[in-house]
Amino acid sequence: xxxxxxxxxxxxxxxxxxxxxxxxxxxxxxxxxxxxxxxxxxxxxxxxxxxxxxxxxxxxxxxxxxxxxxxxxxxxxxxxxxxxxxxxxxxxxxxxxxxxxxxxxxxxxxxxxx
Amino acid sequence: xxxxxxxxxxxxxxxxxxxxxxxxxxxxxxxxxxxxxxxxxxxxxxxxxxxxxxxxxxxxxxxxxxxxxxxxxxxxxxxxxxxxxxxxxxxxxxxxxxxxxxxxxxxxxxxxx
Numbered sequence: 001x002x003x004x005x006x007x008x009x010x011x012x013x014x015x016x017x018x019x020x021x022x023x024x025x026x027x028x029x030x031x032x033x034x035x036x037x038x039x040x041x042x043x044x045x046x047x048x049x050x051x052x053x054x055x056x057x058x059x060x061x062x063x064x065x066x067x068x069x070x071x072x073x074x075x076x077x078x079x080x081x082x083x084x085x086x087x088x089x090x091x092x093x094x095x096x097x098x099x100x101x102x103x104x105x106x107x108x109x110x111x112x113x114x
Numbered sequence: 115x116x117x118x119x120x121x122x123x124x125x126x127x128x129x130x131x132x133x134x135x136x137x138x139x140x141x142x143x144x145x146x147x148x149x150x151x152x153x154x155x156x157x158x159x160x161x162x163x164x165x166x167x168x169x170x171x172x173x174x175x176x177x178x179x180x181x182x183x184x185x186x187x188x189x190x191x192x193x194x195x196x197x198x199x200x201x202x203x204x205x206x207x208x209x210x211x212x213x214x215x216x217x218x219x220x221x222x223x224x225x226x227x
Contacts, residue, residue, distance in 0.1 A: 004156075042219040043157075043202070056214070091156050100145045100164060100208050103215060105156030 006092050006106035013113055018080040021109045023092030024073055033103060034067055034077050035091040043091070049075065082113045120203050120218030128226050133190040135221040137203030145206040146179050146186040147215065152199045160201075161188070193225050 005024040013019050025032045033048040047057040049069045057067070064083070069075040079086055089110050093103035120137045127133060137146070145164055149157035161172050163179035163186060170177055174191045186203055200220040 043217040045214065048214070093156070099215070100162065100206065102147050102149075102159040102162055102204075105158070107154070108156050 004092055004094050004104050004106035006090075006109050008109060009107065011109060011111045013082055013111070015083055015113055016081045017113075018078065019082045019086075019111060019113075021077040021090050021092075021111070023075045023077070023106060025075070025092070025094030026104055027073065029094035029096050029104070030072070031095045031099060032069060032075050033093040033095070034075070035093065035105075037089045037091060037108070046077070079111075082111075084113045087112050118203060118205055118216055118218040120221055122221055123219070124222040124224070126224045126226065127193055129193060129195060131193055133193055133197070133223060134187065135201060135203075136185060136187045137205070137218050138185045139205055139216075140184075141207075142183040143205035143207055143216075144183070145208050146177070147204040147206070148175075148177050148186070148188050149202040149204060149217075150199050151202065151220070157200075157202055190223075193223075195225050195227055198223060198225050 007022045031050050034046040036044045036046055046059045047067045048055055052069045065079055067077045089108045091105050091108045093105040095103045118137050118139050147162050148160045150160050151157040160175055161170050161177040163170055166179055166183050167181045168179040176189045178187045180186055200222050202220045203218040204215040206215050
């Protein structure tokens with residue numbers, strides 16, 4: 001398996017622009033997580049899906065952030081409009097039916113909003 | 115909400131030295147995991163612990179699930195330069211089909227050759 005695949009690896013955008021981050025989880029995993037990592041806050045859970053259904057989005061910072069999972073093999077995290085304080089590394093992770101086996105993370109998308 | 119305190123925040127050691135780091139929680143977990151993050155990559159699972167008192171090894175790494183269920187420890191023996199990275203602890207209370215990982219803020223390890 002190729003693991004969790006995220007795209008793009010790097011994104012530089014201007015303030016006010018829409019940003020879409022993409023994730024392909026591991027085939028057969030039924031849970032998907034979006035995290036944001038910054039120096040100040042560490043790893044923050046933004047939202048997670050179970051069987052393509054959003055379960056907990058309490059970590060989504062504002063209405064500017066939205067996430068979708070239209071099918072078991074694809075998810076997007078959208079920021080509209082983007083702001084400089086959104087600059088961070090965004091990770092997608094997936095897990096099997098037994099989450100105690102841990103989450104498998106993608107390589108992340110480094111977002112810079114200027 | 116649940117919080118994990120991971121210490122130390124950073125460590126600078128000489129190659130060959132042993133390393134110890136720990137994680138404490140304000141509440142009980144029934145699963146502890148340790149991850150390592152290399153620069154520019156996502157965290158990778160190193161060791162998983164499922165029972166209080168459990169001691170598990172993965173090569174030069176050894177982790178323990180504290181008997182109070184509120185802490186966990188990771189030791190690295192005879193460190194080498196490729197051990198450089200950020201080590202995260204993560205705890206979970208798994209019940210039924212639900213369980214979310216709570217991550218510590220990480221211990222940044224630097225190894226001097």
